Structures are given as C-alpha cells and as structure tokens.
Amino acid sequence: DTEVTQTPKHLVMGMTNKKSLKCEQHMGHRAMYWYKQKAKKPPELMFVYSYEKLSINESVPSRFSPECPNSSLLNLHLHALQPEDSALYLCASSQASSGGARQFFGPGTRLTVL
C-alpha cells in the first residue's frame, strides 16, 4: 500500500465553523506533512511531524491546529478561517523527515472558506 488518503476531498465552510481535515498512510512512514497550495502555485510547507511530534511549524496562524494521534494519522483542525485560506491542502508522508526523503502525497482537500 503506497497510498496517502485524505478526507474530505472537498470542503466548504463559513468563517465561524470548526472543521477537520484527515490524512492517513499505512506505509510505516514516520514523517508526515501538511502543505497549502494556492492555484497555479507550488505547495507551501505548513507543518512537519516526525515520530508523532511536531518538528516544524512554518509560522502558521493558530487558526490552523495540527494533530498526530498516531503514526498513521494526521489531522488539521480548522477554526475561524478567512476567505484567503481557501486552497488545496495536501498531506504527505516519508520514511524519514530528512529533506531528501521521497514524499508521497495525498490527493488533497480543496477547501473553500466563505
């Protein structure tokens, strides 16, 4: 199984809503990532978890809250988002968190904030 799954595929939410994005991998990878990708732009790193501990937070606003319940799951909790947060949110995993490690990406969740 070399797949990273993400749910939901699409999400529309208001600025006062609370929602969560979910990511799962069963490749035994110990590093998991959240990226944000705006249209026609490259992915921007948000968070890195290594061995279930947050190792990198790229100065992401606190309205985004990551959680790694176990080595296979990664969540991104959303609260009080702004319309400019609308984007494709990608989850990825790799065997290790070193920069050169191959990352496997999920299909993403397309988020629209109204």
Next chain:
Amino acid sequence: TQLLEQSPQFLSIQEGENLTVYCNSSSVFSSLQWYRQEPGEGPVLLVTVVTGGEVKKLKRLTFQFGDARKDSSLHITAAQPGDTGLYLCAGARGNEKLTFGTGTRLTIIP
C-alpha cells in the same frame, strides 16, 4: 525567498514536439527531485538526482542535475497529451525541509 526558479512558467506545445524545463538556484542542493501534479491530485515523484552531472532517463523524460548541483533540467521527447500537468522541482539541503520550485505548467495540444 524563493530559492528555486523554474522556467518557463507556462508552456503549451503540440503533441510530438520536444521541450525542456529548467530549474535554477544560486544555492547548492544535496539532492533534487522532480514531481508532476495533475489537476485534482497531489504531486507524484518522477525522479531524484543526487550526483552533480547525473543524467537519468524515464522513458521519454530525461533529467539532468547540474555539475555544481545548483540547477537541473527536464527534457521531454515527443510530448504526449498525457504529459500535461504542473512540473515541480524540489531541492533538499541535508536535513532541511524540501524546497519546491516555482512550477512549470505544461499543456500538450493533441
């Protein structure tokens, strides 16, 4: 600061033509990866190059890592509509995070 600049930003060519995409930086990378991303999907790794001057071939795609490990190129021969997508280079420096390039959006016209 964007460390990896890709050119061209957009490219639209006829099926059967050849093309080259460039990925340039002023920084040295320990390895460089190329990804392709199709609409509605996440990026998929095509190749990783680690040695200066290295050339790797993947069917009609040829990847080259510059001698100084600061730049890379992707050459596609006889482009097919299935090659359409966003091509991203991404560089790694030791254990630092992966840095993505600015991207090249390729469209192959049947």
